[in-house]
Amino acid sequence: MTQTWDREVDVLVVGTGGAGMAAAIAAADAGAGVLVVESTGKWGGTTALSGGGLWMPTNPLIAKHGGEDSVDKALTYLEAAIGEAGPASSPERRRAFVETIPEVYELLARLGVRWTASKDYPDYYPDRPGGMVGRGIEVEPFDTKKLGEWYATFRGRDSLPAPLKTDDVWLLSRAWSTPDGFVRGARFVFRTIFGLVRGKRLFGLGSALTASMLTILLKQGVEIRLNTPLTELITDETGAVTGAVVRTAEGTTQRIRARGGVILGGGGFAHNTAWREQHHGVPGYSSASEGDLGDPIRIAEAAGARLELMDDAWWGASVPLPGGDHHQFVLSERSMPYSIVVDSSGERFTNESASYIDFGHAILERNKTVPAIPSWLILDVRHRRRYLFNAFLQGTKKLREAGIVRSADTIEGLAAELGMEPAKLRATVDRFNGFARSGVDEDFERGRTVYDNYYGDPTVKPNPNLGALEKGPFTAVQLVPGDLGTKGGLLTDAEGRAVRADGAAITGLYAAGNTTASVMGRTYPGPGSTIAPAVVFGYRAGRDAAARVKETAATA
Structure with a gap:
């Protein structure tokens, strides 16, 4: 059957949290034309409300601060911390996560992200084989005045409007009871005042990360449309995903062809009370974005995607x-x-x-x-x-x-x-x-x-x-x-491709972040174990989808 389209793009990304933005950045950097759609009226997703840390073993800042890490050491720790947790945390996905970290770090640094180490933050099971201190990284506080008109729709405005860093928190919690806490508190106050004196509107934590990433997308010329939820995935006679239907802010629907693929990064189902009761036995008491309703998961399952870890959360x-x-x-x-x-x-x-x-x-x-x-x-x-x-x-x-x-x-x-x-x-x-x-x-x-x-x-x-x-x-x-969100959803492979019940990848359908079953299994190895795999597998999905565009063009 011949499909009719209202619009064609190389890559369609659903969601504006860490997973979606990383996918869009990677695809655009590879030369693909990217459209990003967000179901709510605010961009940034749950990532913008988070602590903003990324658990990144083997990142370049570890050696800078005197630490020693390696792929094998990180994989040893993941095995010790996670154990057997099913196909979402397969050896292939774990290795893909760890080995891709330096690439993601360097790409985002090249495009303008200012990384800093959370050098005092330990892994959560530091006494297990491969455990260590200092694998966490974050983004330096960001001047949100650089966002211009996009600041008005920034979800990070719902978080703390201050230049706070994740590595501040442990000391600020005792700022008036210990000497090192007092010193860190004084530094934080000075950082805040200094920013105000210079006319900056500094945000830290997840707000800094998402604001930095949006700035990159805008420089890349990526189009971002708010209040535009995904309503359906379009497949061909082979079951491959060729595009999607979205509802526009004006209330109309658009059929969008995605030559390289559709990447789902629209969050989990933290605020879907019926699903929470069904899968978790509680109504949910979540700190996630209110847009976490599970629609991308439901829509992808209807297209044949396999689900895993639906009974767990962060x-x-x-x-x-x-x-x-x-x-x-x-x-x-x-x-x-x-x-x-x-x-x-x-x-x-x-x-x-x-x-x-x-x-x-x-x-x-x-x-x-x-x-x-x-x-x-x-x-x-x-x-x-x-x-x-x-x-x-x-x-x-x-x-x-x-x-x-x-x-x-x-x-x-x-x-x-x-x-x-x-x-x-x-x-x-x-x-x-x-x-x-x-x-x-x-x-x-x-x-x-x-x-x-x-x-x-x-x-x-x-x-x-x-x-x-x-x-x-x-x-x-x-x-x-x-x-902090749910951690069950689509089962994906090492490239972020959604897979069917038989393990075969669904051509043209990718996912990352809380829309997927987590590579971290049923645990939380270290600070930023939600955002890091979201960004890494978003990157891998964006890169693979962009490559499909070139392959398709070469064989057309």
Whole structure:
């Protein structure tokens, strides 16, 4: 059947997060004509709201800061951290990820991205074979005045409007309680003031990454259309994807031929409540972009794509904020001393300082036998006075009125506030306090690794993550299994090509990022393990789609 088209392009990219923009940059750099469509009225995706770090083993900055890494060392670590996790984390995909990192780094650096190392950030399982400190990288704070009219539709405006870097966070959380925290806080303040004095509008974290990438796309002449969701993939008689149907901002539909392919980078299904209930058993408490509804996954599955890891997400504890629509991700707060996390019965059930995905898995697993949604993060008054707690910046009064935060002068009084048996919570606290004094958590090994210690207080001895809960008033903060997005979706090969149930690649269909099943399997090896593979496999998909354009032209 002869297809009719409203428009033809070399490569059509769906989504404006890290995956989509990396794909578009790579394809355009290879000479392809690229059109990018975004379903919402804002560009940047969940990447713009994120910490913006990329876990990039073998990146050039490691050696610059005195570290040693290699492809084999990184693959050894991935095997130790991930293990067997199915075809999404196959040896071929892992190797493709690691070996492509220097290419991606150099391409984006050549086009204007200003990389910097998160040199103090450890891998999340640093004691396993191949683990080390310093594989994370990020982008220097970016002057968003360079975006011009695109600033008005920048999703990063919903994030922190400050030149914050991921490697600042661990020290800023204790800026008024430790000397090195105070110094880092002073540097951050100086960086902010200096930017303002120079007339800059600096953003850091994921905002800096996405703003840098958009600037590249604009220089490349790539067209970007907002409020233009994908509604259908068009296939030929062989099942190959030849184009797509999109709905325009004006409400009409367009059939777009994509000579090299369609690349899906439109996020996961974090805000699709029905799918979350079906696959995860929870409605979802996500920090992802509101456009994460799973449409690209659904549309690709209808075209024959295989799905994997749909039952998993990039989990982590979150504080549910009043109103129910927003959730504050919790990182350093649960790891700092003078705190514990308990279930509804008043018992600890995991290492509070563990990586966020492990902590999220622990809440979900505990909830199967003892109600743990919500759990409660219990704080000694010293924690409240010494350490930053991001959720409290939303307004403690509102949190108390909603029952999300509760306080009492004694542990027994707090137990009554939480509907727990006072003697049981007291026994839990007393046992933990003994561990805090000895420096060894005999139940869950909290504070054993350098990753645990990263979000700790070195002035607290003998273990920077353990501090006895002895001084009231005591505060309890509600925790739910939040997430940074879902990690299940299309199964793709090493080139980012979507595959069918039989393993055959679907010609002309690519995907990257949270639209796909993650190469990281069911875990989170290090800081930036979401964005790094999104960017790397977006790059590989863009490069391959651009090559298809040339191959097609040569045989036409």
